[in-house]
Amino acid sequence: MANEMVSKVEDKVLILEREFNAPRELVFQAFSQAEHLKHWWGPRGWTLPVCHMDFRVGGVWHYCMKCEDKNQGDFYGMESWGKGVYREIVAPEKIVYVDYFSDAEGNIADNMPETLVTLIFVETEDGTKVINRAEYATAEALQQVLDMGMLQGITDTWDRLVEHLDSIPKIG
Numbered sequence: 001m002a003n004e005m006v007s008k009v010e011d012k013v014l015i016l017e018r019e020f021n022a023p024r025e026l027v028f029q030a031f032s033q034a035e036h037l038k039h040w041w042g043p044r045g046w047t048l049p050v051c052h053m054d055f056r057v058g059g060v061w062h063y064c065m066k067c068e069d070k071n072q073g074d075f076y077g078m079e080s081w082g083k084g085v086y087r088e089i090v091a092p093e094k095i096v097y098v099d100y101f102s103d104a105e106g107n108i109a110d111n112m113p114e115t116l117v118t119l120i121f122v123e124t125e126d127g128t129k130v131i132n133r134a135e136y137a138t139a140e141a142l143q144q145v146l147d148m149g150m151l152q153g154i155t156d157t158w159d160r161l162v163e164h165l166d167s168i169p170k171i172g
Helices: 024-032 034-040 070-075 139-147 150-167
Strands: 006-010 013-020 046-053 060-067 079-090 094-102 115-123 128-135
Touching: 013 139, 013 150, 024 034, 024 094, 024 115, 024 128, 024 150, 034 046, 034 150, 139 150
Parallel strands: none
Antiparallel strands: 006 013, 013 128, 046 060, 060 079, 079 094, 094 115, 115 128
16 A cells, blocks of 8 residues: 655645555656546546647646536536646656646646646655655745645545556556
8 A cells, every 4th residue: 555645845845755556667657648647637536638748858748637526516517727848857767847727728827826846756665656846936826726725636636646556457
């Protein structure tokens, strides 16, 4: 069983760590291939109907999360668009990208904070530890996304990743 997520806030940086019971190459692929992401990206009850990924430095990942769960009240039917622009890729060790809120055309939402995301994939005895370092322009920008429920959303999302990784047949 994968460990629970550990989170800490340091001024304008949110650091998340979680261990996954899967090989590093597979966990890296889960974050870098649309075929994987569409199975787990987003909170529980949300789907990923749009996931366009150009996984290379300078490439763009444009996606839409949509709430399909009627039990989520006002969120039901809501779409949340995002856009990532890759800055650094070292397979299977590291992915760095800037994450933006966007619209369906990929235009960046100026009124929402952007995030510099650094994902580190570390081999462990039991699988892979993912360290997600999310840096914001200010501590207030970080607080803004925390107030939107981002921490619960990422916890749900990584729980879904555990389920996705568990669903993949193990080789060997």
